[in-house]
Amino acid sequence: MELLVMAYALKTSCANNIIGVIPYFPYSKQCKMRKRGSVVCKLLASMLAKAGLTHIITMDLHQKEIQGFFSFPVDNLRASPFLIQYIQEEVADYRNAVIVAKSPSAAKRAQSYAERLRLGLAVMHGEAHHSELDMVDGRNSPPFSPPSNRTTTGHTGLELPLMMAKEKPPITVVGDVGGRIAIIVDDIIDDLEDFVAAAEILKERGAYKIYIMATHGLLSGDAPRLIEESAIDEVVVTNTVPHEGQKLQCPKIKTVDVSMVLAEAIRRTHNGESMAYLFRNIAVDD
Numbered sequence: 464m465e466l467l468v469m470a471y472a473l474k475t476s477c478a479n480n481i482i483g484v485i486p487y488f489p490y491s492k493q494c495k496m497r498k499r500g501s502v503v504c505k506l507l508a509s510m511l512a513k514a515g516l517t518h519i520i521t522m523d524l525h526q527k528e529i530q531g532f533f534s535f536p537v538d539n540l541r542a543s544p545f546l547i548q549y550i551q552e553e554v555a556d557y558r559n560a561v562i563v564a565k566s567p568s569a570a571k572r573a574q575s576y577a578e579r580l581r582l583g584l585a586v587m588h589g590e591a592h593h594s595e596l597d598m599v600d601g602r603n604s605p606p607f608s609p610p611s612n613r614t615t616t617g618h619t620g621l622e623l624p625l626m627m628a629k630e631k632p633p634i635t636v637v638g639d640v641g642g643r644i645a646i647i648v649d650d651i652i653d654d655l656e657d658f659v660a661a662a663e664i665l666k667e668r669g670a671y672k673i674y675i676m677a678t679h680g681l682l683s684g685d686a687p688r689l690i691e692e693s694a695i696d697e698v699v700v701t702n703t704v705p706h707e708g709q710k711l712q713c714p715k716i717k718t719v720d721v722s723m724v725l726a727e728a729i730r731r732t733h734n735g736e737s738m739a740y741l742f743r744n745i746a747v748d749d
Contacts, residue, residue, distance in 0.1 A: 466483060466514075467511070468514075470511070470516050471514045471515055473515060474514065481518075482516070482517065482519070482729075482732060483511065484519075484520045484521075484725065484728075484729060485521045486521065486522050486704070487679045487704050488504075488524055489507070490503040490504050490507055491525035492525050492651065494526050504529055504532060505532045508534075509532075512534050512535060516535065517535050517536075518535055518536050518538075518732065520538045520728050520732065521537065521539055522539070522540045522541070522701075522703055522724075523540070523543075523679065524539050525650055527539065527747065538732075538738055538741075540724055541745050541749050542701050542703070543579075543745075545701065545719045545720075545721050546648070546676050547576065547580060551580070553717075554644065554646070554674065557580070557582075559644055560643060560674075561577075561582060561585050561640050561644070561645055561670075562574075562576045562580070562582050562583070562584050562585070562646050563584075563587060563636075563640070563646060563647045563648070564585070564586045565647055565649055565657065565658070566587060567586060567588060570586050572648055572649070572749075573648050575749050583638065585636055585639070585640050585645070586637045587635070587661055587664070588631075588632070588634070588636075589634040590631050590634065634660060634661060634664045636664060636665065640669060641668060641669030642669055642670075643669075645665045645672070645674070646673075646674045646676060647673070647674070648676050649677045651679045651681065652679070652680050652698065652700060653682070653686075654683075654684075654686075655685075655689040655693075656689070658675055658693075658695065659689055659693040659695065662675075662694040663693075666694045672696045673694060673696050674695075674698075674699060675698045677699075677700050678701050679701070679703050679704050680698070680700025680704055680706050680709075680716070680718075686709060686713075687709045687712035687713035687716070688712070688713070690713050690716065696715065697717055698715055698716050699717045700716070700719070701718065701721045702718050724741060728741060
């Protein structure tokens with residue numbers, strides 16, 4: 464809300480360009496219609512445009528298609544070069560590692576890391592029973608049935624075919640992680656329960672070290688405690704979101720600084736230079 468107020472103040476003051484630097488774009492996971500829910504990310508994009516923003520610099524949107532929600536340019540920078548550099552310099556014997564996708568939807572991102580590091584790839588399928596997708600939110604209720612003595616309009620006695628509910632199996636691993644370092648890559652780390660469950664499965668499959676790497680480390684709630692008590696050896700995130708308090712609670716959390724690329728993007732935008740240099744060798748799946 465403060466960003467909207469400041470942008471609108473600049474707009475009413477006749478600013479020529481209003482550029483927002485938002486390293487972590489909030490509500491980016493809510494970019495798809497789920498059941499009858501709202502697409503909050505689209506709403507936020509419309510609010511920013513209405514407030515007067517003319518350009519946004521951000522990093523690693525949850526879905527690249529989010530850029531289509533905006534009516535003005537969006538530069539979606541990548542943190543993968545910094546995380547790949549961290550793996551090469553800080554992970555001992557990284558040649559014996561395997562890149563792991565926590566779900567099939569994250570396989571493209573993991574494949575990109577694996578190809579650049581010349582490492583193997585493993586994909587996890589299934590989900591833990593405590594996943595938020597299984598939580599009852601009230602939207603599965605059957606339609607209201609009026610009493611038989613009340614007159615109704617429209618079709619009566621209409622029976623619609625029921626869609627069979629999906630039932631995902633327990634978490635399994637497609638790929639060999641035995642005796643190797645498992646590196647799970649994702650874009651956002653918030654709720655740690657799924658990552659902890661994935662780490663336990665990887666340990667059972669023989670992985671002797673487990674790293675989790677992501678761009679945005681929200682680490683909300685009891686995340687530091689869950690990390691400390693889990694089989695996870697290290698969680699590596701960038702500084703797009705402040706998490707100094709969490710680092711004090713858990714020494715396993717490490718930070719990769721990405722301020723350099725954000726500063727360069729700001730400089731190039733201010734001077735009217737091309738941003739193409741910041742996207743060299745960057746593929747769609749990075």
